[in-house]
Amino acid sequence: MRIYLDHNAGAPLRAAARDAMLAAMGPPANPSSPHREGARARALLEDARAAVAALIGAAPAEIVFTSGATEANTLALLGGLPVDGRIVTTVIEHASVLAPARAHGAPLVELPVDGDARITAAAVVAACNGGPALASIGLANGEVGTVAPVAEIAAALRGRPVTLHTDAAQAVGRIPVDVHALGVDLLSLSSHKLGGPAGVGALWVRAGFALRPQLLGGPQERGRRAGTENVVGIVGFGAAARAVSADHTATTRMAALAERLWSGLRTQVPDVVRLGPVDGPRLPNTVNVRVPGCSGESLLMLLDLGGVAASLGSACSAGAPEPSHVLMAMGLARETARDGLRLSLGPDTTADDIDAVVGLLPGLVRQVRGGAAA
Numbered sequence: 001m002r003i004y005l006d007h008n009a010g011a012p013l014r015a016a017a018r019d020a021m022l023a024a025m026g027p028p029a030n031p032s033s034p035h036r037e038g039a040r041a042r043a044l045l046e047d048a049r050a051a052v053a054a055l056i057g058a059a060p061a062e063i064v065f066t067s068g069a070t071e072a073n074t075l076a077l078l079g080g081l082p083v084d085g086r087i088v089t090t091v092i093e094h095a096s097v098l099a100p101a102r103a104h105g106a107p108l109v110e111l112p113v114d115g116d117a118r119i120t121a122a123a124v125v126a127a128c129n130g131g132p133a134l135a136s137i138g139l140a141n142g143e144v145g146t147v148a149p150v151a152e153i154a155a156a157l158r159g160r161p162v163t164l165h166t167d168a169a170q171a172v173g174r175i176p177v178d179v180h181a182l183g184v185d186l187l188s189l190s191s192h193k194l195g196g197p198a199g200v201g202a203l204w205v206r207a208g209f210a211l212r213p214q215l216l217g218g219p220q221e222r223g224r225r226a227g228t229e230n231v232v233g234i235v236g237f238g239a240a241a242r243a244v245s246a247d248h249t250a251t252t253r254m255a256a257l258a259e260r261l262w263s264g265l266r267t268q269v270p271d272v273v274r275l276g277p278v279d280g281p282r283l284p285n286t287v288n289v290r291v292p293g294c295s296g297e298s299l300l301m302l303l304d305l306g307g308v309a310a311s312l313g314s315a316c317s318a319g320a321p322e323p324s325h326v327l328m329a330m331g332l333a334r335e336t337a338r339d340g341l342r343l344s345l346g347p348d349t350t351a352d353d354i355d356a357v358v359g360l361l362p363g364l365v366r367q368v369r370g371g372a373a374a
Contacts, residue, residue, distance in 0.1 A: 003308045003353045007193075008142040008170060008286060008344035013236070014195035020239035021197065024232045031229055032220065041231050048238025052202055055241040056168075056187065057178035064203045064211075064224045065234050069169040070096035072188035072203035073136075075225065076165040077101055079212040080186050082132035085161075089136045090119050091329045092143075097136050097167055115331050116277040117146040121153045132161040139177070139187075142170035143326045143342060144276030145286030154183030163209075169193050169201070173244045174251060174283050185209050191233070195346075196240030200233040250347040255284035257345055257354050262287050264358030269365055275327065275340050285345040290332075294368045296339035302364040308357055311342050 004012060024044055029037035031045045046060065053060045066072045073096040081087060086107035089097060101108055109127045113119050124135055135157070140147045150166050157164055164183070169190040171177050179187055186209070191200035205211050211224055218226035244250070265272050265287075275288040291299065296312050303310050312324070323337035332340075343357070 001307070003356060005343040005345060005349070005353070005357065006309045006311050007346035007349075008342065009311055010192045010198060011195040011346050012348075013197060014240050014243050016243045017196045017236040017239040021232050021236040024235040029231075031231055032218075044235050045229055045231055048234045048241075051238035051241040051245070052189075053204075055177075055245050056172065056189070056204060057180055058204050059207065061222070062179075062205050062207055064205055064221045065229055065237075066201045066203055066225060067199055067230070068201040069167065069188045069190035069193075070201070072190075072201045073097050073165075073167055074100045075203050075211070075214050076186040076188060077134065077136060078104065078214050079224075080163045080165060080209070081106060081134040082161060082163060085132035085134055085163075086128075087134050087136065088124060088127040090138070090148075092117050092141055092146075092326045093136065093138050094142070094167060094169075097138065101136065113146075113329050116280075117141050117144050117326060117330050118277065118280070119148055121149050121156050124153045125156045128157060128160065128162045134163040134165060136165040136167065138170070139166045139168040139182075140171035140175065140283050141276075141326060142283075142286070142344075143324060143340065144288045144330070145283035146277050147171070147175065147281035147283065149281075150184060151182050158183070170283065174254070174285050175281075176251075179204055179206070186211075191237035191240060194237075194240040194244050196237040197233045200230060200237045202237070247347060251284050254345045254347065254349065257349055257351065258285055258287050260351065261343060261345075261354045261358065262289075264354070265289060265361065268358055268362045275330070275332075285349075287343045287345075288340050289343070290336065290339045290341065291365050291368075294339065294365055296341050298368045299341055299361075299364055302367065303357075303360070306360050306364065308360065311344075312338070312340060 027037045029041040031041040049063050050060045053063050077100045087101045088109045090111045137148050163185050165186040166184050167188045172189045173194045185206045187204040192198040213224050215226045271292050273290045323334050327337035327340050
């Protein structure tokens with residue numbers, strides 16, 4: 001039996017999502033069609049919209065379904081940027097934020113972070129001074145687990161001509177997320193991080209916010225995103241959202257197991273270093289470590305052979321020759337930034353899984369160090 005500790009890359013499909021998707025594969029229909037089959041598809045779509053909205057404390061009409069958080073981030077940045085505004089973000093954002101921000105052509109400010117990948121509200125506010133802007137600050141970093149002070153940033157920006165977007169793909173389902181408590185204008189989320197299918201996501205758009213659509217050609221999603229909706233995928237997304245909403249102990253379970261994992265590694269693996277915040281807000285499911293003298297890639301391969309799935313960082317950059325831009329922004333040198341081993345837990349991770357990894361990793365470290373010394 002393999003142990004899956006790569007939930008930040010993508011969670012296994014939940015049984016509830018799979019069952020809901022199979023049930024939705026009835027008579028084919030376009031949810032915009034006027035006949036009975038179309039009405040059924042529309043009802044399934046709106047039921048899922050309500051479930052996703054409830055997960056983040058939103059109204060269903062504020063949810064725009066997309067092909068994933070990547071599209072949601074692009075829609076937020078390109079569709080939410082004020083005219084003649086600048087973009088303010090951080091150097092540790094996901095590539096799906098940084099790439100459209102850099103490609104847009106608007107003035108761009110990429111704020112640095114400290115050694116724990118943290119940003120201050122004061123730094124964001126200062127960068128937004130001097131006119132209209134869009135600030136995109138990720139709620140939680142998927143590599144090291146740092147949680148940003150988004151609600152504090154929103155409060156400090158209130159009354160200014162600034163649109164505030166947060167990429168919450170790594171946060172939803174792991175920490176409490178309520179759009180009104182956060183005070184943002186736009187929020188992105190992803191289905192497959194929750195145990196729904198890949199290829200589906202959503203952008204929450206505050207009621208009354210004038211979002212400019214980026215996909216044109218149809219009236220779908222209240223004119224905010226053209227294209228026939230992926231009803232079966234969205235149904236799976238909705239089922240996963242309901243399952244997350246119903247599980248009130250997942251956060252505390254994952255936090256306890258993550259602490260068990262770190263305590264075991266700290267005791268059993270000489271010189272192991274935890275990357276990211278030890279104190280303060282952080283994702284309860286994420287443990288990113290570096291073992292001096294050990295190639296992260298070598299450890300990852302040996303873990304895989306030993307039955308454990310993990311990663312070195314964002315799955316979207318896996319296989320890239322460049323080291324983690326997040327770890328380099330935290331002050332690590334290029335070579336050491338290749339060695340961050342990310343172990344990310346899910347709601348079904350067990351104590352036995354954690355103990356097995358703690359038992360396995362010390363021997364793998366000795367193997368890699370021995371090979372490096374030979």
